[in-house]
Amino acid sequence: MANLIRIRKGLDIKLKGKAVETLSQVGHSDLFALTVSDFHGLTPKVIARPGDVVKAGSVLLCDKNHQEVKFVSPVSGTVVAVNRGDKRKVLDVLVKADSTNEFESFARIDLSKASGEEVKTHLLNAGMWPFIKQRPYDLIANPQEAPKAIFISTFDTAPLAPDFEFVLKGQEVDFQAALNALARIAPVHLGVHENAQSSALKNASNVTIHTFAGKHPAGNVGVQIHHVSPINKGEIVWVVNPQDLIIMGRLFNKGVTDFSRIVALTGSEIVKTGYVKIQSGSLISPLFKSNVTKGKTLRYISGNVLTGTQVTPESYLNFYANQLTVIPEGTEKHEMFGWIMPRLNQFSINHSYFSWLLPKKEYVLDARIKGGHRALIMSNELDKVFPFDIFPEILLKAIITNNIDQMEALGIYEVAPEDFALCEFVDTSKTEIQKIVREGLDMLFKEMN
């Protein structure tokens, strides 16, 4: 392949519980939620009131700072509650669904003629805008800014990640429609894995295709941007998850806001792994009902084990979810003399364990930190799994010391917390690296805006 980009640094963590390729449907749950914490940094303004009758696509919330960015109901029904927490902070909006799903109708636009502005307005009105995120800062894109490019990674290399090609099957037309639409706004770059089979990916039109190979995080869009067109100060790049493109595509093809998505059920503690089709915002408890191992404390994660967020099994599906993972919590486990025992069931990048001799073995890892928090002692640990031309440790130190000039100089605009997930995994000193990066980005955003 002509422009194959091979990512040399990184780490594939082989875990037990990869989703088998079967697609099932779950029964319609009757409560749905739009959860504010799914959107980092959002200050919401509540539009819907309890008692309002809404359709799928009716506005529930908008962004207080950018009121054109709307958050809509995934289903038709009645708003039952706007839940608030401390200081009246909005937590979520609950909608009780009707028996039949009715849609708001949106005019269809002609993508061969539409301008970028028309496409934007269309996405904004239909509540699809939150799917578009921006780098730097890893927040929902500001619709008033012009990005230099839009990047989409069509494969995920994270542990137990869903196979997007399986998700894409049968929805290729919607996927391409969304690409056509975004291409009206800015040049679209599509990151495709070297082993991709689907012609909808390999032969996608209206986009520049870049072929990638290598270990995780080769599938991270941030890594792909860095290797294709790194972000300089003042530049903006937008990114979209590939599955979210399909949802956007339905809007352009059918004129409806159909938020159903395919989510992979993964992890060592799921009895029957697989893919399920489910509405965004539904209760996730039916997915786990008699489908998780009993007799252990479990950790439920929305997303993958590296970047996902911990959820309770009674919560609602995340707006961006592609994957749900269940692993053991591990609090009951007491390993003796961990500092010297061989511990053959443990995975480590360090050769003082033997997992490097068993590259095929699939591990059951729990949520223990497996060590105490220390100052950064080892050097070159983070670099090994961080495929950027950036010094991760030095950047972290700049963030910890609130040194904004140094953060800029060291390349903070190019990274998102997820790019540091592997660093956090391998870190001997057990530092909460993603949290530090997130805080650094938030601080910088505040300073700059």
Place this chain on the structure above:
Amino acid sequence: MKALRNLLDKVKPSFEPGGKLSAFQSVFDGFETFLFVPNTTSKTGTHIHDSIDSKRVMSMVVLALIPALLFGMYNVGYQHYLAIGTLPSVSFGEIFLFGFLAVLPKVIVSYLVGLGIEFVVAQWKHEEIQEGYLVSGMLIPLILPVECPLWIMSIAIAFAVIFAKEVFGGTGRNIFNVALITRAFLFFAYPSMMSGDNVWVKTGSVFGIGEGQLVDGFTGATPLGQLMTTSTGEAHLTGITGNALSAWDMVVGLIPGSIGETSVIAIALGAILLLATGIASWKIMASVFVGGSLTALMFNAIGTTPSMLLPWYEHILLGGFAFGAVFMATDPVTSARTENGKYIFGLLLGFMAVVIRVLNPGYPEGMMLAILLLNLFAPLIDYVVVQKNITRRLNRAKVTNDKK
């Protein structure tokens, strides 16, 4: 195991804040995490973590030091019986036992003093006990002469742990290698205990074992010490009874010197473990040797004094060069932390070590001072490397802006 766990769980509450024994919380926590892997789970960020932790890393380094320790014990006994002339009549076991008894108190006292301070500081700061001293505590006896008295060693350790480490914030935040600060303190505060001809061989008995009279012609000078006192021409290095030393003798290490630094074979075993586990940087290790060899070769070419004429491989085999390169230069905290910086760090270190040995009339050994000097310069080396990255990023931005 289960009973032990139950016992720990039972006494744990009294060590927690508000409990009767809460003043010993750090100590309890230290023992608990020594016995069992902590089972706290992640609150933010990644949900799974690599099994490596700093306890494991430090244990590996201590393990890597064991060959040097055991050989050092044997060599202490060997030099002793050689000095009193009864070597042919004593068994391997007796030789080792003598060395074991001579060295063990140093190891014990080193850990008692150093860890004692660590425990107190950890409790005072309400932090977990940090493992860094596990390594320092083993290094310190190995880089001292066997005749260094315990009380002097204790003072030096207390000074180093407090002023070279704790005041900077503890393990991972120190500027200088703690073990070498201990040695440097002794070197300047108690020079008679650290250099000369009378400290490298245990001549007296230990716990009543190994009584005897020194043989005629005994000289306790290390090869590097002999080099200093040779005035002209090539030096003829000898063992303590006047036997000529070959390069092979220097590899094996049955020669006088600091306890753990004489045997290149034992050090190499440790180096293999450190490199195989990836805990020490091969870049630093290799470049120290390259830097030292090249510098020695350069001096050989222009050489006039005995030190200048010492073959390059003997520079590497003798004194603390190999030990320093493998165990001290590679300390991740005090060495350069950028990958390219490590080459520069190592090369300069090797260079400085040989320069100090050869050109300085006062000190026969240069490794300690070279490492401490480079510890000081490591942040500068990193600064230069990082600055290059920053400039590259700025240029990239400029190029894209020019295109627009």
